[in-house]
Amino acid sequence: MPDKIAFSSDDVVNKAFSFIHLQYCKEAAFLWRRRFKVVDAPYFSFHDLMELDERMVAQLSGLSLSGLSGWEVAFDAWRQFSDPSDWFVAAYHYFCVMGVDKGLPDFDDFLGYYLQGLTHEKIKAMRAASLWVPEEHRAAIDRFIAHLNLCRETEARVLALVLRSDKMDFESLRSDDDLKAVMTLADDANPEQLEWIMQVIAQEKAVLCQPLVSRCLRDSNPLVAFSATIAQVFLSPEASLPYLARFAQNPNCYQAKALDLWMRLMPIEHSQRVMSQLEIEPDSLLHIQACAARGSVRDVPALLKHMNEEKVSRAAGEAFSLITGINLYQNERFCVDHALCCKQNRMALERDQCDNSEDPFESLPWPNPAALANWWQQQKDKFDQDGAYLCGKPRSRAALYQLLKTGYQRQRHAAALCLNLCKGFKLSMSTAWPSARQRVFLDNLNCS
Numbered sequence: 001m002p003d004k005i006a007f008s009s010d011d012v013v014n015k016a017f018s019f020i021h022l023q024y025c026k027e028a029a030f031l032w033r034r035r036f037k038v039v040d041a042p043y044f045s046f047h048d049l050m051e052l053d054e055r056m057v058a059q060l061s062g063l064s065l066s067g068l069s070g071w072e073v074a075f076d077a078w079r080q081f082s083d084p085s086d087w088f089v090a091a092y093h094y095f096c097v098m099g100v101d102k103g104l105p106d107f108d109d110f111l112g113y114y115l116q117g118l119t120h121e122k123i124k125a126m127r128a129a130s131l132w133v134p135e136e137h138r139a140a141i142d143r144f145i146a147h148l149n150l151c152r153e154t155e156a157r158v159l160a161l162v163l164r165s166d167k168m169d170f171e172s173l174r175s176d177d178d179l180k181a182v183m184t185l186a187d188d189a190n191p192e193q194l195e196w197i198m199q200v201i202a203q204e205k206a207v208l209c210q211p212l213v214s215r216c217l218r219d220s221n222p223l224v225a226f227s228a229t230i231a232q233v234f235l236s237p238e239a240s241l242p243y244l245a246r247f248a249q250n251p252n253c254y255q256a257k258a259l260d261l262w263m264r265l266m267p268i269e270h271s272q273r274v275m276s277q278l279e280i281e282p283d284s285l286l287h288i289q290a291c292a293a294r295g296s297v298r299d300v301p302a303l304l305k306h307m308n309e310e311k312v313s314r315a316a317g318e319a320f321s322l323i324t325g326i327n328l329y330q331n332e333r334f335c336v337d338h339a340l341c342c343k344q345n346r347m348a349l350e351r352d353q354c355d356n357s358e359d360p361f362e363s364l365p366w367p368n369p370a371a372l373a374n375w376w377q378q379q380k381d382k383f384d385q386d387g388a389y390l391c392g393k394p395r396s397r398a399a400l401y402q403l404l405k406t407g408y409q410r411q412r413h414a415a416a417l418c419l420n421l422c423k424g425f426k427l428s429m430s431t432a433w434p435s436a437r438q439r440v441f442l443d444n445l446n447c448s
Helices: 011-038 046-065 067-078 084-101 107-115 120-132 135-149 154-165 176-188 191-204 207-217 222-235 237-248 255-265 268-277 285-294 297-306 313-324 338-350 369-382 397-406 409-420 435-443
Strands: none
Touching (some): 011 046, 011 084, 046 084, 046 409, 067 084, 084 135, 120 154, 176 191, 176 207, 207 222, 222 255, 237 255, 255 285, 285 297, 297 313, 297 369, 313 409
């Protein structure tokens, strides 16, 4: 326990405070870790997310009440931790202390703690923390960004750009001065830092930064080139197609994401020809996920066939659901283990447990191919063979907007991506944002 903490002359009281406060911090870290893992769970709905976020807000609100004394107790312990959830709580706690005490406690120590070995996970943790800070403390983030911009370290200035971009006004890359600053920052950045710069450009659809994106598209480093390709998707989808093709047509760590975007952007008839020419096994997960991205009912017969293959059965079931809109969780006759699947997912939620598997299909039900084939025979005439569908609806802005309000998280993620790719749509949203922020975004959205 740091010597400067002195709530009482009684050392027992100080120790009790330290213990209770650290337990409170650990609970907040646990909740964020759990939320991070379920935010893309196929059985987790937007309503579930809002309920979890209410609990998060209540837990995090308590941290701001502890003030500078609580921060000093917690930070002394955080120096020893290396889990992203602890980095999240540390950053949140720090921002709130800045907002309450109007000071900058231990800025050099805190910045050193964060910048030492600055990783993708650390940036994500601080970025997430800044989104949860309540409105009355948000001025503290602006002061923190100002201090970061005064630092010499490139890492600090990249972090400042990321935090600045997460303000809801989407106005951090709009002037010639902004472009000049970003170009200078990019000159000093390594590939991992350039990836973050490209993410900010993509999120803000900052067409002013097209010269930088064009330069990075020609970079020999695959990470830089692919990050620039993603940025190009959001600046000019049509112009990004040849760059996506380069990554989608060859086995590499970026192939799945590139193929997903490529399929979403191409017209159905064009993507049909491309799919037939790709050297991808028809029964592979990559092929099935590409079918889901296309959203074409022409792929339904093949998906029904793949449901009989254990290796890809659940993936094919989810692709079928994403195209046709059939909900395997709410229709027990359409999945083999409906009761068991629902029970396991419900128990996981009740016990605050998460799926730690690397398999994104682990929590999906096993589809019943025969029942789904019968259902499809009765419903197929309602679908346009040349249309692109998501959850049984054409991908109109109104349908995507409705799905964002009522769907499950993985469905909502697909809807947000489709909406972000819409021509003329100038904003980008994430289904990982705090639900209150998402509601504000959706309320301000005009998708009629």
